[in-house]
Structures are given as structure tokens and as C-alpha cells.
Amino acid sequence: MPDAVAEVDEVLAVEAGRAARKRVQRSALGRWEPGNDRVDPIAVLEQQARTRVPELVRIRYARMAAGRFPFYRGAPAIMAADLAAGPNTGLTVQLCGDAHLSNFGLFASPERALVFDLNDFDETLPGPFEWDVKRLAASIAVAARANGCGDADAVDTAAAAATAYREAMHRLAGLGETEVWYEMVDAEKVSDLISPKDRKLTDKVLTKARSRTSLQALDKLTEPGPDGTPCIRQDPPLLLPVPEHQRADLDSVLSNYRNSLPEERRVLLDRYQVRDVAMKVVGVGSVGTRCFIVLLTGRTTGDPLFLQVKQAEESVLAQHLRASIFRHQGHRVVHGQRLTQAAADIFLGWATGPEGNFFYWRQLRDMKGSVTIEDMSRTQLRQYAALCGHTLARGHARSGDRVAIAAYLGTGDTFDRAIGEFALAYADQTEMDYETLLAAIDSGRIDAATDL
Structure with a gap:
């Protein structure tokens, strides 16, 4: 039975959630209209490009120009500025x-x-819970339109994610602290949340994920070197050799990374030796930042281990929210990932590069898998959106006041409908911004690669 103090804390949390409704009514979450002082979206991208590798920025613009959903993926900084322009709930x-x-x-x-x-935390930072929900919902509406769905279906699909988020948060609000911490969405639960008629697609994705290991990456990403040992295969401009002067710095960076690991993981890392390193272009929004893959092999058995070393810049949210408590941006990313994910990568750590750049390390492939959004039917997209909403609530419940958030959300569908409305309105904004990008490429304002 909860004690008197716990009961008082719960009452205070409920009151905090209801007070947040006075700051921002749930129906108000559905509003989106750009202000007259909205920053030029291309200027936001250009600002980011100033700290990135110029040759790779061209690839970033090309990937964003490939479609509305790729553009949306590459534009979190634009949306961060838009979200910050309005009021927020204060529920962090x-x-x-x-x-x-x-x-x-x-x-x-x-x-x-x-x-x-969730599997990407480059932009992680404490902030109002609804910003993540809106980012998810708008991506759903953009994807739904790209898949040929009408606006009504786009709204309904985005609202389904909000419903799943709300219902999961209410359930989590009734659990104990450690119960919430141990919550995870495993493969069995994924199957339970997917319609039986779509189980075949789910099973295919799960089977493919189980095959994506460092051993599989060894076959795909390497070739025999001059001495017969594996080396990373070049694939310009997406996979490039690292200059010798940078390779010379690897030992010190590796040592710095090792120190960020728990002591028992250092023992494990020491059982491997570095064989090769290469620069690799990944993602859409991250393109232009420095990213490397490192091939290591076991000292006694020769088993492969691929680690990804990814540059961590300041979060796009930082200029709109309270600054991170972590000076090291790689540490910021690792902290956010460990706090939010139900099960973090055992090789997750951070290091400082020779030029003072911040990096975080993780496994390149560890049974990682994902669905192809473009191949989803309307029903499949709706189910997947709900799964993501459910999962986002679980992540938020680990760090936020789940009772206060649940009290703010309520038990009706006011929140769900508002998020659906916002998603469609911001999908409209995304389409306009996308056309602005294409115009900037056509005019020569920005240079996008054409030889990929």
C-alpha cells in the first residue's frame, strides 16, 4: 500500500498536470501557423553546414531533396525553432x-x-514532452501523404500514435518506479501489437534484424587486405579511407573512449584490437558531421566487432531550451540514450577527437532492424504509428513525471485529435519548406550533389 507521503506526491503530480492545461490547453496543441518573423528554413540549414565537412554537406542536401519525408528527416533544427516559437506545457x-x-x-x-x-539521440535534451510527440506525429502525416494517403487518413494515423501514447502513459502512471524502469517493448510485444494478418511482414523484419551482426557486416563491408587480413572496402563518396595522419590519433581517441565505459566493459574492449577504420556517410540529418566505422577483431578468436564513431554537436534544441548539464556533447548523447532506452548498447560511450570534436561510440550492427516506411499500406502505417507512440511514452515515463503527464492528457480524445490536426498542418509547412529547398538548389544558393 502506498504511504501517506506517496499519496500526497501523487496528488501534487495530478495537480501539476491539470495546472499545465491552464498554460496550454490540449486543444491548443493542434494549432500551427508560422509567424511573420519565422526564420528562413534554408538559413537554418546553412547555419548547421558551417561546422560540417563541405564535401559531405552536398550529399546531405541531395538526400533531403529526394522527397518530403527525407527532407523532414534532415530538418529537426527547423522544427525545433518552430516548436520553440509557441508556449509549452512545462512538463519536462x-x-x-x-x-x-x-x-x-x-x-x-x-x-x-x-x-x-528509439534509436537515435543526437538531439536529446530535457524539454516539454509534447515536442517529441509533435515531431513523431508530423512525420507520420508526411509519410502518410508520401504513401498516397489522403488528408483524413493522415490525420487519423497521426492521432492513432497520440492515442497510443496517452493510453500507455496512463498505464505507466499506475506502475511502480522499478516496474516502469524494467518496461520494454520486446519482439513478442511487437507481434502482439501488430494485426495477425500483418504478422508475416513483422516476422520478416524480425528475422532480418537477427541476421544483422558484425559477422554479417564483415562480409558486406570488408575485403582481404594485402596481408590477407580483412580491411574495410572503399565505396566513394559514402565510405572512404581515413588519412594516415588521422589514423595516428586513433589510439589516443580509443583510450579516451575506453575510459568512458564501465570497468567491466573495458575488460571486454581490451580483448579486441583495431584492424581498420574508415569514414562513413550515414543518415540524412547527420550527413556532414564526421562519422567513422572501426573494425576490431578478437585477440584470440578473430571474431569481428564493428563500432561506429559519430560526431556529436550541440543539440538543435539547445538554443531554445536550458543548456545541457554536459559540456561534452558525446556524453550528452550517451546519457540521453541510457536514460531513455530500455536496453542500451554495451559499447555505448564517448570520446574527444584530436581537434577537440566530440564523438560517441556504439556498435554499428547489433541485430539492428527497421521497417521500410515507403512500403507500408495505410493499415500497416497506422499500426506502426501506434507502436511508436506507445514506445515513446515508455521512454518519457523513465525520466518525466508520468503521473502529471497522464493527468494533463486526460482520458478523452482531446489530446489525440489536437495532435492529429497539428500533424497535418505541419505536414503542409514541411511541403512548403521542401519546395523552398528545391528552389534554393535550382537557383544555386546551395549546392547539392548530383553524382550519387
């Missing part, structure tokens, strides 16, 4: 910061079980 969680549909996926827990969760 550890935000993913870029919770769009393609930033959810499957990966292996340390116990080798497949779990479904």
Missing part, C-alpha cells in the same frame, strides 16, 4: 529531440533479446 522529460518514424527500430539487448525502441 528527456526528449529524443528527433522522434520521427525512422528513428525507431529493433536492436539487441545485452541479453540478446530483440527490443523495439
